[in-house]
Amino acid sequence: MARWIFGITTLVVPVLFFGAFEGLYNHVAKDAFYFAGVSMEWMLRLFPPPTYEMPNDVLFEITGVLQAAPAGLTAWQLYRWVYPPRVMG
Template structure:
């Protein structure tokens, strides 16, 4: 039987990450005049919708196929692509390296413009770092959910 409490926590973390990412990218598109940043909406919106629908279905019927589809959607786009890459690499690592004084050459080789901006806007960096924090919370809840499911097998 699926742990509904853990399912709800995992969905909440994944959905919060998707909403935060959308806000972050919309804000970045506006302040940096880079409308291409809005591409993330094409990932975050479907993941958000799929997570909500699959959570609802799993609460009604503990179906293994639906569960592993849900797990895949949370793991790949939400946790890996957005959380680890966007939050941890693009913001937490970049900010740590920037404020630790890494050379400009190193920073530009790891975070080349125009894809990346060096920290120059508090709200943009803050929401970016929050994606990393949300990723950590999602990782904890996700692996508790998976561990609980595997104990049943």
Template sequence: MMQTSPDIAAALTRKAALAGVAVMATTTVHHAIGAVVYRTPWRLHIAFLSIPTIAVILGALALHRRGAGAPSGRAAFVVLAAALALVPIAWIGAFEGFYNHVLKDVMYFLVPGSPVLVRMFPPPVYEVPDNALFEITGVLQVLPAWVAAAALARRVLGRRTARPDAARPSSAQRMGSMR
């Protein structure tokens, strides 16, 4: 059975939303690990961001699903897209995950002690990568953020087909229509 464009749009919206929730859950676990490992309880502040962000994402998703074609459903999608783009994708995925962990770890292992590394990641704000669990969970924030970004981009840009060539008829189909 071929999915319709609205079905695919709904699936992309749901995928982006759930990936956004996964980003927020991952960052909460990551910050809790950091709070324990580095004895910095202030890292638990992320719960004050994660819980409301998850509530906004899931609430907007539910409202959008109830009335996708109605003005209220479209408004809910705008709220959902903005919440996803700003918090799980840009702030947590790109800044916290990619900059604070992927880039820091790559530079630390490729150019240890570099003055650029110290300028970009000054202590005591940044920790030297000395705890694998903390760094791995930090890097893992990027994965669901990427999934959320890709699904949201496909949804917003209107790429609703399962594959780019799925909507195109095959050469056999084109030949049959010429008869």
């Protein structure tokens, strides 16, 4: 039971909340749309103020994008923990 609670908590908090939502959606997607020239109308619809700010601070955006990397590694290790590699021999 504790194994499942640990696995679900690990999936929800660092992978989904910090990685997928905060890293990928709030920073990677926002920056990609912004620099791709998506109209401000769509940007404000996808990222409404005051919850979101348009990219205006390089350090903030870089550190936000970097949140996706450890979340990806955590997701990979969690996957390997749930489905360990099989050793043939």
